[in-house]
Amino acid sequence: MITSTTGPQPADFADVRATNLAVVLRFVREHAPCSRADIAASTGLNKATVSSLVADLIDRRLVRETGLTENRVGRPATMLVLDGSPYAAIGVEINVDHVSAVATGLAGERLLTWRRAFSAGGSAGQDVAAVAAIVRRVVGRMARDERQVLGLAVAVPGLVDVQGVVRLAPNLGWRDADIGGDLAKALRDPGFTVQVDNDANLAALAEQRFGARAGAADLVYLTGEIGVGAGIILDGRLRRGALGYSGEIGHVQLDPDGPACRCGRRGCLEAVAGIGAVLGRDLSPAEIPVEIEDTVRAARAGDAAVLAALDAAGRSLGRGVSVLANLLNPEVVVLGGYYVPLAPWLLPAVREEVSGRAIAPEGGGCEVVASTLGLDAAALGGAARVLDSVDSGRLPGGISRIS
Amino acid sequence: MITSTTGPQPADFADVRATNLAVVLRFVREHAPCSRADIAASTGLNKATVSSLVADLIDRRLVRETGLTENRVGRPATMLVLDGSPYAAIGVEINVDHVSAVATGLAGERLLTWRRAFSAGGSAGQDVAAVAAIVRRVVGRMARDERQVLGLAVAVPGLVDVQGVVRLAPNLGWRDADIGGDLAKALRDPGFTVQVDNDANLAALAEQRFGARAGAADLVYLTGEIGVGAGIILDGRLRRGALGYSGEIGHVQLDPDGPACRCGRRGCLEAVAGIGAVLGRDLSPAEIPVEIEDTVRAARAGDAAVLAALDAAGRSLGRGVSVLANLLNPEVVVLGGYYVPLAPWLLPAVREEVSGRAIAPEGGGCEVVASTLGLDAAALGGAARVLDSVDSGRLPGGISRIS
Numbered sequence: 023m024i025t026s027t028t029g030p031q032p033a034d035f036a037d038v039r040a041t042n043l044a045v046v047l048r049f050v051r052e053h054a055p056c057s058r059a060d061i062a063a064s065t066g067l068n069k070a071t072v073s074s075l076v077a078d079l080i081d082r083r084l085v086r087e088t089g090l091t092e093n094r095v096g097r098p099a100t101m102l103v104l105d106g107s108p109y110a111a112i113g114v115e116i117n118v119d120h121v122s123a124v125a126t127g128l129a130g131e132r133l134l135t136w137r138r139a140f141s142a143g144g145s146a147g148q149d150v151a152a153v154a155a156i157v158r159r160v161v162g163r164m165a166r167d168e169r170q171v172l173g174l175a176v177a178v179p180g181l182v183d184v185q186g187v188v189r190l191a192p193n194l195g196w197r198d199a200d201i202g203g204d205l206a207k208a209l210r211d212p213g214f215t216v217q218v219d220n221d222a223n224l225a226a227l228a229e230q231r232f233g234a235r236a237g238a239a240d241l242v243y244l245t246g247e248i249g250v251g252a253g254i255i256l257d258g259r260l261r262r263g264a265l266g267y268s269g270e271i272g273h274v275q276l277d278p279d280g281p282a283c284r285c286g287r288r289g290c291l292e293a294v295a296g297i298g299a300v301l302g303r304d305l306s307p308a309e310i311p312v313e314i315e316d317t318v319r320a321a322r323a324g325d326a327a328v329l330a331a332l333d334a335a336g337r338s339l340g341r342g343v344s345v346l347a348n349l350l351n352p353e354v355v356v357l358g359g360y361y362v363p364l365a366p367w368l369l370p371a372v373r374e375e376v377s378g379r380a381i382a383p384e385g386g387g388c389e390v391v392a393s394t395l396g397l398d399a400a401a402l403g404g405a406a407r408v409l410d411s412v413d414s415g416r417l418p419g420g421i422s423r424i425s
Numbered sequence: 426m427i428t429s430t431t432g433p434q435p436a437d438f439a440d441v442r443a444t445n446l447a448v449v450l451r452f453v454r455e456h457a458p459c460s461r462a463d464i465a466a467s468t469g470l471n472k473a474t475v476s477s478l479v480a481d482l483i484d485r486r487l488v489r490e491t492g493l494t495e496n497r498v499g500r501p502a503t504m505l506v507l508d509g510s511p512y513a514a515i516g517v518e519i520n521v522d523h524v525s526a527v528a529t530g531l532a533g534e535r536l537l538t539w540r541r542a543f544s545a546g547g548s549a550g551q552d553v554a555a556v557a558a559i560v561r562r563v564v565g566r567m568a569r570d571e572r573q574v575l576g577l578a579v580a581v582p583g584l585v586d587v588q589g590v591v592r593l594a595p596n597l598g599w600r601d602a603d604i605g606g607d608l609a610k611a612l613r614d615p616g617f618t619v620q621v622d623n624d625a626n627l628a629a630l631a632e633q634r635f636g637a638r639a640g641a642a643d644l645v646y647l648t649g650e651i652g653v654g655a656g657i658i659l660d661g662r663l664r665r666g667a668l669g670y671s672g673e674i675g676h677v678q679l680d681p682d683g684p685a686c687r688c689g690r691r692g693c694l695e696a697v698a699g700i701g702a703v704l705g706r707d708l709s710p711a712e713i714p715v716e717i718e719d720t721v722r723a724a725r726a727g728d729a730a731v732l733a734a735l736d737a738a739g740r741s742l743g744r745g746v747s748v749l750a751n752l753l754n755p756e757v758v759v760l761g762g763y764y765v766p767l768a769p770w771l772l773p774a775v776r777e778e779v780s781g782r783a784i785a786p787e788g789g790g791c792e793v794v795a796s797t798l799g800l801d802a803a804a805l806g807g808a809a810r811v812l813d814s815v816d817s818g819r820l821p822g823g824i825s826r827i828s
Contacts, residue, residue: 181785189786240667252752256666261659263754264643267785270751275744275782278680285784341678348673349655349752351666379678381688382584382670383592 039075042067044415046075050085050102051129051413057099076102082418083108084128104129109418110169112160113404114153115177115221117247118142118193119307121153122401123160127169130232130409134163135398146188146199154208161212171214172418173411175404176201177221179249184266186218192284193249217407221245222269223260224403225395226253229356231406234394240352243393244271244343245400246300246361248307250292253403256350272296276341295339297360300368302331314363321367332367339368340375340390347380347388358393365392442478445470447818449478453488453505454532454816460502479505485821486511487531507532512821513572515563516807517556518580518624520650521545521596522710524556525804526563530572533635533812537566538801549602557611564615574617575821576814578807579604580624582652587669589621595687596652620810624648625672626663627806628798629656632759634809637797643755646796647674647746648803649703649764651710653695656806659753675699679744698742700763703771705734717766724770735770742771743778743793750783750791761796768795 049061062072079085086105091098106128115122119141125134138156142149153176161171178201180191188199202218209216226243235241243253250272254261262268272292273285280289281299298304301313320328343355357365357372369390377385393399412418452464465475482488489508494501509531518525522544528537541559545552556579564574581604583594591602605621612619629646638644646656653675657664665671675695676688683692684702701707704716723731746758760768760775772793780788796802815821 256664264756265790267754267789270784273784274748345677351670353667381673381676386670387668
C-alpha cells in the first residue's frame, strides 16, 4: 500500500518498473526458492509482468533459475533463487587504530573480512589516502573474483549529517570533512557510490539484516567502545533525526554528580558505562583487547572484585538502556563491540535495571541481548546499507546474457 | 515510490483506487484551489484517471468545484477545493477532572470545543458511561448540523498499547481497559470507528497538522501536566515503539539523588520538572490553574523567588529535553499543557541547557517552542488522527449527487 509519506505514484514508467523490479527481487530474497507464479500470487502483479521482470533480473544476473521444481499438481514450475554471483557490496569501518573492511555478495554471504592497522589523526586528507588504499585493494580483489562492486558505505565514529558529511569525529580528529567525496576522488571515480554514515547506524542496519534478531521492526544497537553510540531503528527504518545526529546516547547524563566525561560534562553514559569505565581505567585502543581478556579470565575464575565491578558497570549501562526503553519502547536492544565478551556478566544487571526502571510492565517487552556479529558489525552494516539500496530499487545495469 | 517497508503493490484494484483517491484528496488539501490538470501533472496519474477520481470525491462531497478559474493561456480550468461540509472528525481527551471534546471539519476548521467536568476514578465502566454521554451530545450536535461523524479518537493519559487498549492510566485508576470497545458498545455501534491513543501521541499529531510548526518531519511534543509524556514524530510519522509505550520521558531519571517520584523511584523528569515540581508543591488538578495564574502574575511583577524557581525548573526541564536532542535529534520540541503560560520564563533556561548538553553543534538544530494550540491539544489531536485516517484512504462512503 502506498502510504501518505511516500506520496503520489512515481510520475514516469521507468520508476514504476524499477520499483517493481525491486519488489520482485526482495520477494526472491525472502522466499527463494520460489516460482514466477508464487511471485504473482503474493505481489498482485500479473503473470506477464512478473515474467518480464524476472527476465530482466536474470539479465542483470540478480536472479537465476534452478533445476528445482515444486512438488505439486499440474505443470512443474521452474524455481528461482538469488544469483548475484557477479556482484559485491563493500563496507568499511574506520576506527582510531584500525580499518575493517567487509565484502558480501547479494545474498549477504561474506566474501572477505579484513582488518588493517591504521593510525588516525594525521589530517583528514592523509587518513582518506590511507583508507582509499585499503578500499582499492578490496575492489581489486573483487575484480579478480569477477565481481562488480555495487557500492561502498563507510562507518565513522562521530556525527555524520544526512548528506554524509562528517561534522565531528573527535577520536579521529575530523571536523566538517566530506570523507565520501574525498574518498570518491581518491578512488578516481570508481563507478560505484560511496556513502558515509555513523558507525552505530550502520551496525544497527547489520543487526536488522544479519543479526540474531534480524527483521525486528524496533531495534536499538549500542556500540561498546571507548565511546558509546546508538543506532535507532523504529518501524523498520533507521531514524537519523532532522540533521542526522540521532543516537548520541553516550552523552546522555545519568548522574549530575558522576565522573567527568571526555566531553567536559559529568556523569554521561560514556563516563559511567563506556568500555573505559567498565574496565575501571583509561586505556589506549591497543590495550583494550588485552584488558578485556584479563577481565573475562578473572570473571570466569570468580574474582569477587572483578565481578562486583562488572555488576556495577552493568547497572550503569542498564540505566542508559532504561532511557531507551522508556522513550522508544524497542523490541530489543543489542549490545555490541566490547560489551559482547563481557555480556555474560553485564547482562543480568542491565536487564534488572531495565525492568525496574521502565514504567511499562515488564520493561515494555524490551529484551537486551549481546550482538552475534563480531567486532566488525559496522563494516558489515556498510555492506548491508549497499544491499538496502539495491533492495529499494537502485539496481546494477543489465548485463547481456550473450556476453 | 513504493518503499521496502510498504511491500508489494496492493493485490486488488479497489485498493489501488482507494489509494489514488487518497492521493488526490491530499493533493487538494495541500494545494487548493487547484485544477484537475494540476493534479495530473503533479501526481503522474493520467488525466482521465484524475477526472474519474475527482468525480468520485465530488460524489462523496469531499471535494467541490469553485467558480474560480486559473488565469492562464488556453481554456480556463475549473478549480477544486476541499468540501467536506457534511463531515466532522471528533477528538476527546479524558483528564482526571474534566473531559475535552473537539470537532473539526475535513479541512480542520473547528466546529466545536467543549470542556465538561468529569470525575475519574469510579470504575472504568462508570467512567466510560460518563464519557459516552458527552460523546453522544457531540454526535447529536453534529447531526443537527447535518454532519456525518468520520470517526472518534480518544486521548488517555497513560500507557495505551498498539491495539488501543489502556494498559495503565494511574491518574484515572484504569488498568487493562478496552476503553475503545467499551465506548463503542456504550454508543451502541455508532457507525464510526472509535480509536484510543496516548494523550501525548495525539497532541503531537495535532502539532504536526495544526501547530505553528505543522509539517515538521521530526517533532516531539511534551505534555506539561502533573505527569509529563512525549509524543514522538520521526520522519513524518508517530513512532509508538514495539508495543505502543514510547514517549515515557516522565520517568527518565535525571538525578539519582533527586526528589521522590510518584512512581516510587527518585529524580524522574516528572519529579523535577512536572507541573507540581515547577510550582513547588503537590496540587490537586483544580488548584493548578489558579496557582499558575498567581505564578505568572508574580513573575511579571519580577518576584525574585518565583523567577529563580522558574529558572531552576526550566533547567531541569532542559536536561530532559537535552536527552531528546541527543537521542532523537528532533527539529523542534513543543512544550504543551501548563508549560505554555510559563514558557516566557522557562524557555530561556530550557534552551540554554539543550545547547549546552547536546553533543551536536548548536543543539543539533533542535528548537524548543511553546505550543500555540491551547490546553485541548490532545482532543484536537484526536480529530487530527481521524483526518489522518481519511487522508490515508479510509474515505466515507459515496453520497449520491441526486439525493
